Amino acid sequence: MKAGVAKPIYSISPFTLLDYPDKTACILWFAGCNMRCLYCYNPSIVLGKGKIRFEEALTFLRSRMKLLDGVVLSGGECTMHKNLIDFIIEIKKLGLLVKIDTNGSNPDFLKHVINEDLIDYVALDFKAPKAKFQNITHSDLYKDFTSSLNLLTHCHLPFEVRTTFHSSLLDSKDLQEMVHVLENLNYTGSYFIQHYMNDTETLTKLENSERAQFNASALSTKLKVVVRN
Numbered sequence: 001m002k003a004g005v006a007k008p009i010y011s012i013s014p015f016t017l018l019d020y021p022d023k024t025a026c027i028l029w030f031a032g033c034n035m036r037c038l039y040c041y042n043p044s045i046v047l048g049k050g051k052i053r054f055e056e057a058l059t060f061l062r063s064r065m066k067l068l069d070g071v072v073l074s075g076g077e078c079t080m081h082k083n084l085i086d087f088i089i090e091i092k093k094l095g096l097l098v099k100i101d102t103n104g105s106n107p108d109f110l111k112h113v114i115n116e117d118l119i120d121y122v123a124l125d126f127k128a129p130k131a132k133f134q135n136i137t138h139s140d141l142y143k144d145f146t147s148s149l150n151l152l153t154h155c156h157l158p159f160e161v162r163t164t165f166h167s168s169l170l171d172s173k174d175l176q177e178m179v180h181v182l183e184n185l186n187y188t189g190s191y192f193i194q195h196y197m198n199d200t201e202t203l204t205k206l207e208n209s210e211r212a213q214f215n216a217s218a219l220s221t222k223l224k225v226v227v228r229n
């Protein structure tokens with residue numbers, strides 16, 4: 001790829017067994033985001049500047065190829081970055097799998113990389129039902145999110161959907177509504193609900209979230225609803 005001056009990547013986690021299902025991977029954390037979720041755990045990544053060029057990340061990946069099955073592109077919101085497609089092409093040339101973590105705000109990007117067979121897995125955040133989306137994400141991107149969700153449910157790419165649950169922001173009715181959105185698109189995969197981690201630095205200071213505000217097994221008979229942490 002052409003040598004660039006931009007530094008889109010904030011930092012690299014060299015190795016993870018947790019972030020790419022059943023694969024060894026590293027995580028590239030992309031700086032910047034087009035949302036400002038109240039509970040965001042990565043304020044320094046969202047508000048900070050990148051420090052690593054694509055060429056430097058590729059040099060790192062070449063040195064780790066024997067240890068890694070894949071690369072997780074996370075952030076921040078990786079799909080915002082110019083030249084990301086060229087970068088993914090270079091990663092694929094190394095024989096590595098590519099997973100995208102996204103808030104779903106860029107369906108055109110997803111459509112392109114799915115059609116060109118450039119990515120192998122997607123983790124899609126489902127932030128909130130329509131009525132609460134703006135308040136929780138400080139963005140008007142619900143429609144783009146639903147376009148991404150629609151796209152993913154109509155292609156063969158493996159993907160997962162996940163929601164962060166904070167008891168002051170969402171309730172069981174919201175979760176039920178989100179499950180219905182997924183069921184209406186005939187999504188039959190896993191829906192991960194992650195409890196907000198209290199006492200963690202977040203973009204906006206929030207009160208502690210309370211546990212046991214919903215019964216996961218009662219939410220759906222069609223989806224596999226999995227509660228994490």
Ligand code: SF4
Pocket residue numbers: 033034035036037039040041042046075076077103
């Ligand atoms: S949690 Fe929200 S603000 Fe933070 S990186 Fe994800 S989409 Fe962006």
